[in-house]
Amino acid sequence: MSNKTILRVALLALTVLVFVLGSTVFDLGQLFRDTRSQFESLGWAGPVIFALIYGALGALAAPTGLVELIAGAIFGFWTGSAAVMAGALIAANVGFVCGRWLARDWVSSKVNSNRLAQQIEAAVEQRGFGITVLIRLSPAVPFNLTSYVLGASTIRWTTFLVATVLGMLPIKLFLIWLGASGQKLLGATNPTEWGTNEWLLYGGGLVATLVVVVLIGWTVARTSRRVLREAEQQRDD
Secondary structure (H helix, E strand, O other): OOHHHHHHHHHHHHHHHHHHHHHHHHHHHHHHHHHHHHHHHOHHHHHHHHHHHHHHHHHHHOOHHHHHHHHHHHHHHHHHHHHHHHHHHHHHHHHHHHHHHHOOOHHHHHHHHHHHHHHHHHHHHOOHOOOOOOHOOOOOOHHHHHHHHHOOOOOHHHHHHHHHHHOOOHHHHHHHHHHHHHHHHHHOOOOHHOHHHHHHHHHHHHHHHHHHHHHHHHHHHHHHHHHHHHHHHHHHH
16 A cells, blocks of 8 residues: 555544544534624625635645535535635636746746656647546646646646536535535534434445545546556657
8 A cells, every 4th residue: 555545544534533523522513603604794705705715725736625625514515616616716727827827937847847747748738638637537636736737738728727627526516515514414413412323324424425435536546647657658759
C-alpha cells in the first residue's frame, strides 16, 4: 500500500472519528442551526458571500472539500450547489487567466519543473476535451492547481470551461449532498440519544457510502495516472 493510500485512509478514519466525537461531546445540530441562521439573516447575500470566499480559497489552491460539506450543511443541497459551483468557476477561471495571460511565465516555469504538470500538459495537447474531463474527475490530480496548468496549455477556454463543469459535478455534488444530509439528520435527531440501531443505520450507511465513493475515486485516479503516463511517453517518443 502506497503512502498516499495510507494517508487517504487515515484522513477518512479521522473524519469519521471527528464526527463521532463531535456528535457525542457537542450539539452539532444546534451549531449547524445557529450558523445557518447567520447566513440566512444575510438574505441573498449569504450564498453570494460564501461563493466569493470559496472562489478565493480555490484561487489560492487551498483544499475545498470541507467547504463543500459546510455549504450543504448551511444552505441545503440546491442553494449550496449553486454557491459552490459559482465559487468553483470563479477559482477555475482565475487559475486559467493567470496561466494563460497574467502569470504565464511563472506558471510555465512551474510546469517545466513538475512532472505531474508536464504529464497534464502533454495529455491535454494530445487528447483535449476527454482527458480534461478525466483530470477534473480524478482525486489524484489537484483540482485548483490544474486550472493554472490548463491555462498554460493550448486548450481553448470554451473546452476548458465545459470540461471543468462536467468533471467537477460528481464529487462536488456528492460532498454537498453529504453535508445537506448530515444537517437534516442532526436537525431531526440528537446523536447523544442514539442507540446501537441508530448508529448502525446512520453510521453504517455513511461509511458504506464513503467506501463506494473512495473506490470509484481510486479507479478514476488509477485510470488518469495511466493515461497521463502514456501521454508523457508518446510526447517523449
